[in-house]
Amino acid sequence: MSSSDCILETRGLEKRFGGVVAIASVDFNLKQRELRCLIGPNGAGKSTFFKMLTAQLKPTTGQILFDGVDITRAQPHQVSRLGIGIKNQVPDVFNNLTVAENISVAARSRHGKARAAAKGKDVMERLGLTSLTGRLVGELAHGQRQWVELAMVVALEPKLILLDEPAAGMTADETNKTAELIREVNKSAAIVVVEHDMQFIKQIAQTVTVFHQGRVLIEDTMDKVQGNELVREVYLGKSEDD
Amino acid sequence: MTANWQGNGGLVAATVLGLVLLLALPQIVDPVMMIELTSYVIMAILALSLGLIWGYGGILCFGQSAFFGIGAYAYAIAVINFGDSTVPLLLSIVVPGLFAALLGYFLFYARITDVYFGVITLTVTLILYKVMGATSGSQYVIGAAPLGGYNGIPAVPPLNFPGRPDVALSFDGLFYLSGLTLLAVYVGLRLMLKSRFGQVVVAIRENERRAELLGYDARFYKLATFTIGGAIAGLAGCLFANWGMFISPDVFGLAQSAQVIIWVIVGGTGTLLGPIVGCFAIQWIATKLGAQQLLNANLVLGTILIGFVLLVPKGVVPTVGDAFRRLKFRPYVAPLVEQRRVP
Amino acid sequence: MDLLVVLSFEALKAVASLALISVGLAIIFGMMRVINLAHGEFLMLGGYAAIVATKAGINIWIATLLVSPLVVGLIGVVIERTIIRFLYGRPRDTMLATWGLSLLLVGLATTVFGNTTEGISAPAGSLQIGDYRIAAYSLIIIVIAIAVFAAIWAVFRFTRYGLIARSTMQNADMAAALGVNPSRVYAVTFGVGAGLAGLAGGVMAPITGIVPTIGAAYVAKAFITVIGGGPAILAGTVSASVMFGAIDQIITYLSTPVIGEVALLVAAVVLLRFMPQGITGRFFRRAA
Numbered sequence: 001m002s003s004s005d006c007i008l009e010t011r012g013l014e015k016r017f018g019g020v021v022a023i024a025s026v027d028f029n030l031k032q033r034e035l036r037c038l039i040g041p042n043g044a045g046k047s048t049f050f051k052m053l054t055a056q057l058k059p060t061t062g063q064i065l066f067d068g069v070d071i072t073r074a075q076p077h078q079v080s081r082l083g084i085g086i087k088n089q090v091p092d093v094f095n096n097l098t099v100a101e102n103i104s105v106a107a108r109s110r111h112g113k114a115r116a117a118a119k120g121k122d123v124m125e126r127l128g129l130t131s132l133t134g135r136l137v138g139e140l141a142h143g144q145r146q147w148v149e150l151a152m153v154v155a156l157e158p159k160l161i162l163l164d165e166p167a168a169g170m171t172a173d174e175t176n177k178t179a180e181l182i183r184e185v186n187k188s189a190a191i192v193v194v195e196h197d198m199q200f201i202k203q204i205a206q207t208v209t210v211f212h213q214g215r216v217l218i219e220d221t222m223d224k225v226q227g228n229e230l231v232r233e234v235y236l237g238k239s240e241d242d
Numbered sequence: 243m244t245a246n247w248q249g250n251g252g253l254v255a256a257t258v259l260g261l262v263l264l265l266a267l268p269q270i271v272d273p274v275m276m277i278e279l280t281s282y283v284i285m286a287i288l289a290l291s292l293g294l295i296w297g298y299g300g301i302l303c304f305g306q307s308a309f310f311g312i313g314a315y316a317y318a319i320a321v322i323n324f325g326d327s328t329v330p331l332l333l334s335i336v337v338p339g340l341f342a343a344l345l346g347y348f349l350f351y352a353r354i355t356d357v358y359f360g361v362i363t364l365t366v367t368l369i370l371y372k373v374m375g376a377t378s379g380s381q382y383v384i385g386a387a388p389l390g391g392y393n394g395i396p397a398v399p400p401l402n403f404p405g406r407p408d409v410a411l412s413f414d415g416l417f418y419l420s421g422l423t424l425l426a427v428y429v430g431l432r433l434m435l436k437s438r439f440g441q442v443v444v445a446i447r448e449n450e451r452r453a454e455l456l457g458y459d460a461r462f463y464k465l466a467t468f469t470i471g472g473a474i475a476g477l478a479g480c481l482f483a484n485w486g487m488f489i490s491p492d493v494f495g496l497a498q499s500a501q502v503i504i505w506v507i508v509g510g511t512g513t514l515l516g517p518i519v520g521c522f523a524i525q526w527i528a529t530k531l532g533a534q535q536l537l538n539a540n541l542v543l544g545t546i547l548i549g550f551v552l553l554v555p556k557g558v559v560p561t562v563g564d565a566f567r568r569l570k571f572r573p574y575v576a577p578l579v580e581q582r583r584v585p
Numbered sequence: 586m587d588l589l590v591v592l593s594f595e596a597l598k599a600v601a602s603l604a605l606i607s608v609g610l611a612i613i614f615g616m617m618r619v620i621n622l623a624h625g626e627f628l629m630l631g632g633y634a635a636i637v638a639t640k641a642g643i644n645i646w647i648a649t650l651l652v653s654p655l656v657v658g659l660i661g662v663v664i665e666r667t668i669i670r671f672l673y674g675r676p677r678d679t680m681l682a683t684w685g686l687s688l689l690l691v692g693l694a695t696t697v698f699g700n701t702t703e704g705i706s707a708p709a710g711s712l713q714i715g716d717y718r719i720a721a722y723s724l725i726i727i728v729i730a731i732a733v734f735a736a737i738w739a740v741f742r743f744t745r746y747g748l749i750a751r752s753t754m755q756n757a758d759m760a761a762a763l764g765v766n767p768s769r770v771y772a773v774t775f776g777v778g779a780g781l782a783g784l785a786g787g788v789m790a791p792i793t794g795i796v797p798t799i800g801a802a803y804v805a806k807a808f809i810t811v812i813g814g815g816p817a818i819l820a821g822t823v824s825a826s827v828m829f830g831a832i833d834q835i836i837t838y839l840s841t842p843v844i845g846e847v848a849l850l851v852a853a854v855v856l857l858r859f860m861p862q863g864i865t866g867r868f869f870r871r872a873a
Binding site: 302304345348349351352353354355356357358360361362364365366368369371372373375376495496497500503507538539540541542543544545546547548549551552555 | 618619620622668671672676677678680681682684685686687688689690691692693695696798801804805808809812841843844846847850853854855857858859861
């Protein structure tokens with residue numbers, strides 16, 4: 001089934017919490033270096049899906065294949081070492097360490113000392129964090145902490161990057177910069193982005209997958225998805241009212 | 243580069259200061275006080291071991307004295323049997339290290355919570371206390387060493403020059419050896435905390451899930467930290483058995499476990515200097531309390547512990563550090579290895 | 586045959602004692618997710634309360650079953666109001682503070698009562714089973730344990746406090762949102778937990794005698810039972826007491842009580858490797 005062109009595949013993936021079905025039988029395919037957006041109303045199961053892909057949650061049933069390896073029962077650190085990096089929804093960083101230390105911990109996970117230092121420097125420059133290197137991350141603004149987390153993920157040089165609301169709480173300017181960064185990183189890695197900001201999605205999207213009540217509702221180009229009646233009903237229509 | 247040089251400069255200064263104290267103290271302190279002081283130094287090594295695993299590893303170990311006691315017993319039993327102290331000294335490090343590794347394997351790989359970890363480690367010491375206390379019969383002998391129940395093992399032979407059982411360590415020698423060991427452990431831990439390993443250990447304390455998502459196996463790093471802490475505590479136990487030439491189950495008692503915790507919390511978690519300072523201060527108070535009848539020592543220690551948890555939860559060294567920094571009126575960035583508190 | 590009856594009786598007594606000395610700890614743990622390290626000292630205070638009351642001429646049953654729990658329960662409420670309530674949301678600090686409390690209470694008891702063992706004699710004789718003789722007081726311990734657990738069950742099931750307690754246990758924020766004052770619930774809970782520890786201390790006093798440091802002798806078993814049982818108070822304490830009581834009794838019968846306690850610890854550590862939330866975390870999700 002899975003061709004070598006496919007970096008991520010889930011088969012019949014399901015997650016139940018007690019009687020509640022959070023994710024129901026999701027078959028998801030992602031090609032090498034693809035950029036995919038994941039949208040859907042709150043509670044659609046996007047974050048749960050991400051958590052299963054990174055082994056933060058164990059699926060109830062189903063299978064996850066990453067780069068041909070079955071990672072359904074793997075540990076989080078193993079998944080990371082195989083090449084999946086994730087930016088969580090809430091800034092998930094080391095608050096009592098400095099910016100430089102945060103990024104160094106990430107870079108040294110994958111690289112030797114010299115290479116990690118070079119990589120860390122490069123990433124900080126690209127994200128404009130150089131002036132903040134000595135600051136404690138916990139003292140930074142929300143948007144800046146988002147950048148730090150993003151920088152950590154990029155420093156890992158993963159093959160697949162999962163971004164859970166990367167533009168949340170950012171100014172228009174910062175959002176543009178994020179979109180630019182995503183396109184650049186996408187040259188060497190596949191990316192899945194969960195977002196609510198439709199402008200942002202339009203900036204970066206190739207294919208969009210819509211989640212609804214734990215299932216894949218539709219998977220198509222942004223234009224087609226926006227034109228879809230069903231999607232408007234469950235998601236976009238509501239979102240425009242908000 | 244500058245920051246790095248400053249960090250090493252601080253370490254060099256601390257080493258020089260330590261060596262000066264080590265050489266000067268026997269000249270200015272009277273011999274009776276030297277005996278007390280030697281025990282403070284030995285206990286400071288134990289305090290450092292907990293400072294590492296609690297303050298940096300974020301591991302809530304309530305039973306650090308278990309490893310201390312195992313190290314002491316391992317040394318005593320082995321040296322009585324072997325005569326030469328070289329292997330017993332090694333055993334006093336390896337045996338508690340292995341015990342910590344075994345216990346840690348079960349607890350870390352089960353991913354139990356802090357609360358469980360603290361209570362289980364405390365329970366381990368309490369039960370070791372009873373186990374060693376129950377060895378009073380003549381049938382409880384390991385080789386030539388009778389375990390002696392609550393009376394303990396008397397006349398533990400002192401350390402000797404490696405391979406020369408006839409060249410035994412004098413009491414002055416024990417002070418210098420303990421002082422050097424304390425200094426070596428302090429410097430070693432400072433260097434370790436600067437390394438990649440140390441950085442990861444602190445990162446895991448700060449945010450375990452994030453560290454795992456970056457590819458680090460938190461269970462392994464915690465296990466390694468816990469094992470190192472156990473081994474250091476064991477070494478302190480060996481020196482302690484030398485100091486008293488005697489070892490009894492009291493090392494596993496509730497009071498001993500509580501003391502280690504109090505040293506670290508009073509001095510300050512997340513520093514290496516704090517546990518040493520806390521240890522010296524509390525031991526000195528305990529000595530003074532032991533000399534009078536009016537106030538019960540447990541009463542005072544309990545009050546100190548409650549008082550610090552409620553009023554000075556950071557501990558003395560970080561609190562003083564913060565005040566000092568505020569006085570300097572400039573934003574200060576704490577270096578990685580000092581001045582962090584466990585949340 | 587008689588031996589079997591005696592052994593099962595002894596096992597039952599071991600289970601009942603374990604459940605009795607653990608239940609106060611379990612209530613505080615179940616409600617507040619914190620282990621009260623002064624639990625052993627609450628037992629010790631219960632013992633002293635019974636002894637002092639008996640010596641003052643109060644009937645021994647009133648002393649152990651009424652005075653001990655009331656006195657220690659009251660002490661518990663005072664401690665909660667003066668120390669514990671400042672530490673909610675900081676489980677590590679709460680445990681450290683209760684440890685300080687444990688030392689403080691030992692010191693206080695030593696100052697007041699001195700460092701000697703005091704005792705009261707068991708208010709019951711012995712029973713004859715075939716060729717064997719067993720202490721009638723053991724039977725009384727079993728009856729008291731059953732009565733205590735039935736009472737807790739009834740309170741949880743039928744009273745308003747029980748409902749509030751259960752909802753606070755499930756979700757403290759939600760309970761607060763529904764107009765329950767969690768601070769008040771915690772104060773009452775801490776008092777009840779302490780009171781039950783006091784009751785156990787009073788009931789055990791005739792068997793063990795009381796010294797200021799007796800707490801340390803009790804707590805290891807109680808800690809293991811509560812942690813092995815998990816956060817569900819009744820199901821956890823009962824299932825863990827049965828399991829650990831049986832292990833303890835069997836190993837003790839085969840070797841010594843100390844080895845029995847070691848076996849308990851090993852069993853608990855191995856159990857946690859596979860069920861990190863304790864027995865009830867795995868099997869009794871919804872139990873109270």
